[in-house]
Amino acid sequence: MVGKNAGNRKGGAISRRDWIRNAGVMSLGMALGGRLLGQAAPGAQSRIARYPELKHINLAGNENPFGPSQKVSMAIMREVGNSCRYPFREEEILKDRIAEREGVPSDHVILGNGCDEILALAAAAYAAPGKTVVSASPTYLQLGEHAEKKGAHVEWVSHAKSMQHDLQAMLSAVEERKAVLSYICNPDTPSGTICSAEDIKNYCIKASDTGAVFLDEVYLDLLPDFAAQTQVELVRQGYPVIIGRSFSKMHGLAGHRIGYAIARPEIVEKMGRYKMSSPSYLGVIAAIASVDDDAFHARSRELIAKGRQEFCSLLDELGLAYTPSVGNFVFHYTGIEIREFQKRMKDRGFLVGRPFPPYDDWCRISIGTPKEMADYEKAMREVFAS
Structure with a gap:
């Protein structure tokens, strides 16, 4: 819409306001990148690549790592x-x-x-x-x-x-x-x-x-x-x-x-x-x-449930108790005081849930992308092998 309006101006001249608006849309389009092609939402790894100070993968916020949907990305581009x-x-x-x-x-x-x-x-x-x-x-x-x-x-x-x-x-x-x-x-x-x-x-x-x-x-x-x-x-x-x-x-x-x-x-x-x-x-x-956007909602539910089930299978293998969660997170026993567990996971690049007294040796883990969860599994195996 911006480009069409700009092209209709005499001599093809673009006003300062249109130039700023075009620049904003183009910048956002580049930032969204593959999202517009229907690819998976960029995970924490891409954020870390852009902002090295965000060096830890956050599995503490109970976010949906597969969003926002493509419809949302397009709407933001149109309205920025x-x-x-x-x-x-x-x-x-x-x-x-x-x-x-x-x-x-x-x-x-x-x-x-x-x-x-x-x-x-x-x-x-x-x-x-x-x-x-x-x-x-x-x-x-x-x-x-x-x-x-x-x-x-x-x-x-x-x-x-x-x-x-x-x-x-x-x-x-x-x-x-x-x-x-x-x-x-x-x-x-x-x-x-x-x-x-x-x-x-x-x-x-x-x-x-x-x-x-x-x-x-x-x-x-x-x-x-x-x-x-x-x-x-x-x-x-x-x-x-x-x-x-x-x-x-x-x-x-x-x-x-x-x-x-x-x-x-x-x-x-x-x-x-x-x-x-x-x-x-x-x-x-x-x-x-x-x-x-019911199609995106259904897909999010499916991916989150799959990630949750796979993580619970890991907990079963490690012999760690957990609650029957239906959310986008799992609360599980660690056998380690939670602040010590937080430290060990942070040392391995992950942020995990805060203390929830009186469950001081339990941890809440948000379900991340498949790559994040695979990396977290490696960290879990390291911690519980020691």
Whole structure:
């Protein structure tokens, strides 16, 4: 489009603005390279080649190493020249797309800079001195930590022995403490375990008699049957349930920081009072391109599941216990204090998951590209042979 407009100018002259726009698109095209030919997404190795200071392969972030999709890359190339604009109108388009896909009106959707901002907004909306928030432990900490910063008491409820949420214990804590908000990450992190849709539904219905429920589903769409697992129907039925989602995992857009929540309009409005900024223009464009790219979603699920299964086979061979993860990561026993394990792996070129007390000799590993996982297997064999 840029080239066509430029060519129509008298004498073939190109304005400064068009030259800059062309240069940006050309540079991005060269950076994306093989992505436009349908090749696999560039892994950490190519990043290290461009930026030698990134000398470690990161298997700690639970990213999708196979994204973004080709549709996203093309959309970014088309729109990079509009990066000077705020994405106010595009945000509405994205909310409409999400709402249509989830079967809710668009006023049930709020966007954020990653799901982290969504979690912070929920904490800001509900947590306060004298109030109680209930959360599992260990789990993703953002909501609980933000609630504590707001002066609320956070009741941390330990997992069951299966490393799943102890939903009955959490419900008891909600009812006894009159909690204004409770938080469940399902599938959970670091364990990757999942509670059944029926158990989660029953918890949400009972807990919502006391306060709101934040159900973090950022990993749920990695499951082939995620449509049968999600609890969006509870939002449609009017329960005070907040469904948190992200484009960082299955969609492969972690670097663009796009998250969203689905909730009743009055809850969306309540959370929105604390919103500080919009997501980036290109992040919104990327999400619009990705939201309905079902072929890429299916391929991502397939590749991640394959990588997870192969890594679990290695753990079986090494005699290391692990949880039945359904996420894009595996939580496994090491027999080594986690900080020492981190050091040994860093010495071999890998960054691995942070400590998750009280599991101080367990490690969470994100599934990387086949090349990354093959190299990591060699490092694992070195560590556990010594």
